Amino acid sequence: MKSFMLASLPLLILWFGATYQISWPHTLVLLSLLTLVPFFVNLWVVPGGFAWRNYYQNPKKLRNLSGPMGWPFLGSLPIMGSHAHRKLAAMATVLGANRLMALSLGATRVIISSHPETAKEILCGTSFSDRPIKESARLLMFERAMGFAPAGNYWRYLRRIAATNMFSPRRISSLEGLRQRIANGMVVGVMNEMDERGFVEVRGILHNGALRNVVESVFGSGLGLGEELGLMVAEGYELIGEFNWADYFPLGFLDFYGVKRRCHKLAAKVNDLVGQIIKERTRSGEFSGGNDFLSALLSLPKEDQLSEPDMVAVLWEMIFRGTDTVAILLEWIMARMVLHQDIQAKAQKEIDTCLGSQRHVHDSDIPNLPYLQAIVKEVLRLHPPGPLLSWSRLAVHDVHVDNLFIPAGTTAMVNMWAITHDPSIWKDPWVFKPERFIEEGDGFSMMSGSDLRLAPFGSGRRVCPGKALGLATVELWLARLLQQFKWLPAGSDHQPVDLSECLRLSLEMKKPLACRAVRKYGSLIA
Numbered sequence: 001m002k003s004f005m006l007a008s009l010p011l012l013i014l015w016f017g018a019t020y021q022i023s024w025p026h027t028l029v030l031l032s033l034l035t036l037v038p039f040f041v042n043l044w045v046v047p048g049g050f051a052w053r054n055y056y057q058n059p060k061k062l063r064n065l066s067g068p069m070g071w072p073f074l075g076s077l078p079i080m081g082s083h084a085h086r087k088l089a090a091m092a093t094v095l096g097a098n099r100l101m102a103l104s105l106g107a108t109r110v111i112i113s114s115h116p117e118t119a120k121e122i123l124c125g126t127s128f129s130d131r132p133i134k135e136s137a138r139l140l141m142f143e144r145a146m147g148f149a150p151a152g153n154y155w156r157y158l159r160r161i162a163a164t165n166m167f168s169p170r171r172i173s174s175l176e177g178l179r180q181r182i183a184n185g186m187v188v189g190v191m192n193e194m195d196e197r198g199f200v201e202v203r204g205i206l207h208n209g210a211l212r213n214v215v216e217s218v219f220g221s222g223l224g225l226g227e228e229l230g231l232m233v234a235e236g237y238e239l240i241g242e243f244n245w246a247d248y249f250p251l252g253f254l255d256f257y258g259v260k261r262r263c264h265k266l267a268a269k270v271n272d273l274v275g276q277i278i279k280e281r282t283r284s285g286e287f288s289g290g291n292d293f294l295s296a297l298l299s300l301p302k303e304d305q306l307s308e309p310d311m312v313a314v315l316w317e318m319i320f321r322g323t324d325t326v327a328i329l330l331e332w333i334m335a336r337m338v339l340h341q342d343i344q345a346k347a348q349k350e351i352d353t354c355l356g357s358q359r360h361v362h363d364s365d366i367p368n369l370p371y372l373q374a375i376v377k378e379v380l381r382l383h384p385p386g387p388l389l390s391w392s393r394l395a396v397h398d399v400h401v402d403n404l405f406i407p408a409g410t411t412a413m414v415n416m417w418a419i420t421h422d423p424s425i426w427k428d429p430w431v432f433k434p435e436r437f438i439e440e441g442d443g444f445s446m447m448s449g450s451d452l453r454l455a456p457f458g459s460g461r462r463v464c465p466g467k468a469l470g471l472a473t474v475e476l477w478l479a480r481l482l483q484q485f486k487w488l489p490a491g492s493d494h495q496p497v498d499l500s501e502c503l504r505l506s507l508e509m510k511k512p513l514a515c516r517a518v519r520k521y522g523s524l525i526a
């Protein structure tokens with residue numbers, strides 16, 4: 001291919017010169033410019049594109065690794081928009097590179113797995129235990145928090161204290177009261193919006209609920225900081241989702257869209273606000289025995305305590321990560337409930353049969369609601385909030401994946417969306433059918449992260465530590481909302497449920513869900 005292009009270009013120029021009667025001196029200039037072409041072609045025309053150029057000097061090493069060349073210098077950056085997961089899946093299928101595809105994002109070497117076996121090699125081994133960090137994430141202090149800290153002692157320590165003090169089963173169950181209070185508030189919010197507008201946009205209600213849930217579990221109740229922190233989280237999401245040339249080219253000294261400036265400003269605000277809360281709590285000494293994450297961090301023995309800047313980063317990360325994931329997942333679930341009335345009715349019947357109409361659903365009822373759990377799994381399959389497991393991994397040393405050589409420093413992504421929509425893995429992958437998880441029985445454990453056919457929380461050492469908390473929250477709130485209301489399309493003035501997607505940091509519904517919620521006969525008032 002490369003030699004064919006090189007051989008045909010001079011002939012093309014001569015033909016062009018003769019056809020359009022370009023003077024000989026001009027044709028000669030064109031021909032001499034052509035001498036530069038082999039240089040550029042050598043850089044660019046390699047499987048995977050520009051960023052892989054150096055590794056093809058030793059073709060034995062990269063034999064069989066295939067991928068798109070992409071654009072000169074930009075590589076495949078132009079396809080990394082709001083449908084990147086779909087475009088990458090289609091590309092991998094066309095190139096026969098589902099198991100592993102190489103590509104270039106600017107100067108960054110990337111591999112993408114769209115297959116459970118290679119996904120497991122990437123996620124579960126120790127070779128991809130770091131994450132590449134975007135400049136915005138670094139400026140927003142996430143390098144000192146769990147999600148982006150290099151996989152060393154500090155990161156291990158953060159995971160350990162979070163596992164004990166934020167995500168342990170005991171802690172999750174001790175926060176049921178908070179989740180129930182917020183569910184009560186959501187029910188009232190839905191009724192008010194129905195009274196005022198005749199329909200309800202659940203996004204705002206779910207977002208506020210998820211934010212309050214995480215803020216109170218991190219700082220305890222009564223601070224009333226929800227709105228301020230909500231705006232900060234929203235801005236952080238926008239900044240991390242923003243395209244930044246400096247993430248793909250060595251252009252760190254430039255600030256194209258003012259991303260750096262805005263990150264510095266936001267980080268200063270977060271430092272002020274969270275730093276202030278830490279100082280006040282330390283000064284008051286009111287933390288021993290507190291049931292919030294900050295109190296737990298302040299109660300650690302002196303030698304184990306985090307410095308204040310590290311504590312700010314860790315607390316901020318929890319709020320940042322715990323809000324949108326939960327709200328986005330619940331909005332997708334409610335959209336599916338409105339769209340599939342038969343499935344909604346089946347879930348409501350399961351709830352009514354299990355507990356009657358005399359009391360609200362509790363955490364302890366969820367294991368007796370297998371169909372409801374199957375609905376959550378099916379939505380995670382069709383609309384995984386992190387379709388490219390957005391927080392990718394980084395090869396910490398040279399490694400082989402699928403027997404192919406991958407150099408140290410390569411970014412690795414798993415296209416979970418491609419895996420969960422692959423007809424060779426899932427029967428009727430486009431059909432919304434929670435029953436598939438009932439038929440599969442309990443053999444399909446999403447929680448363990450060991451079955452990479454469905455691993456929306458990732459897998460391996462860096463698996464999402466918030467998955468049990470996230471699922472407990474989503475399942476309880478879903479059960480409460482289904483127990484209380486019948487969810488219907490918004491009516492003829494509104495669009496029917498629109499399942500269009502938009503990939504930002506998470507995979508969101510492009511248009512907020514608008515629907516009607518009708519109080520079920522005999523349902524309890526919140």
Ligand code: HEM
Pocket residue numbers: 123146147148159214317318319321322323325326329385386389390391392456457458459460461462463464465466467469470471474
């Ligand atoms: C339904 C909700 C959620 C989904 C779908 C989700 C998904 C993910 C995924 C895909 C990863 C990357 C895993 C990997 O690299 O293998 C991740 C990491 C992470 N998640 Fe979640 N998550 C959810 C909820 C939460 C919540 C509620 C929290 C905290 C309050 C949280 C905190 C984190 C953190 C700190 C990491 C980084 C872990 C590390 O790098 O060591 N997540 N999540």
